[in-house]
Amino acid sequence: MSSSDVDGQIIVNVIQVPMCQLTNSPPNTPIIGVIGERVVLPCHVVADNIPEVFSVQWIFHEASRKITASRYDGKNKKEKQDERYQGRTEFFHSKFKAGNMSLHLKNVRSSDRGLYTCVVSFNDTYHDVLVEVELQVAAKGGVPSIFLRSHMKQGIGLPCHTAGWFPKPEVIWLDGQGQVRKELSTTKMTMTPAGLYSVVTSMSLQPGSDMEVSCRIVNSLLNTRSESRVLISGG
Structure with a gap:
């Protein structure tokens, strides 16, 4: 004015x-x-x-x-x-x-x-x-890959690998009924040059336990997940 x-x-x-x-x-x-x-x-x-x-x-x-x-x-x-x-x-x-x-x-x-x-x-x-x-x-990464290591006295080694996640995802090991497995697991996450997380997780499957195993990777921010499942024969 x-x-x-x-x-x-x-x-x-x-x-x-x-x-x-x-x-x-x-x-x-x-x-x-x-x-x-x-x-x-x-x-x-x-x-x-x-x-x-x-x-x-x-x-x-x-x-x-x-x-x-x-x-x-x-x-x-x-x-x-x-x-x-x-x-x-x-x-x-x-x-x-x-x-x-x-x-x-x-x-x-x-x-x-x-x-x-x-x-x-x-x-x-x-x-x-x-x-x-x-x-x-x-970011939702790739489908995890589960590998079968040779049988060990303490069980069967199962490494699981996936990459391309952000932020750090949650790793869950499941049995054949979809319940969280009780076996101990180890997980290592590293950041790639692209700024995404690579995940390497592994667990040992004990003799006599449920031989159906799932490795599930969860991104809670996107409310999404990726999963691989294997069934190990008793022979």
Whole structure:
């Protein structure tokens, strides 16, 4: 609002600021992205009208620093990404007028997980609008392979191997009735250069026990699992 004095009269110039609010996913509801696939980080502005010139920033919070994952500058209508997001992000330009400021993230990586902030600036007409989105990432690995080691005095060695999981999965050994086996097992998980987990687990099948064995790998984040089953003959 501004005012001026003309011939003793005060003229007041009023700038109409339309109502603006932010809508997004419910609080504390993380977005889950599958590694190697695409995910949308939601950010929606509801307003009477969206001005022609505005800017959108998606900021990734990494430890003690902030990285501008992607930015759209309405003045020159160009996008700019941080080096680690180069070629992997894009905005929905055709939906800007509808208030859709979401970010399309392609080829999701394990390093992408964390907290993101959407900052929308409408020159001096609007104040900045912010929303926080937590991105969790996951991957379902391959079908586990069970190998039969030679018979040992203490039992039959059964190693099971699978790779391509994220985050660390749960390993479960089962019997023929689908019950968790009582035998002790050992599990080792290592991270591959691609940022995924490789799993090697093994157990010893005791003589006289149930000879039907399953090696189940569970990703609780994706609510999915992969399993292999073997039946060892008594001979």
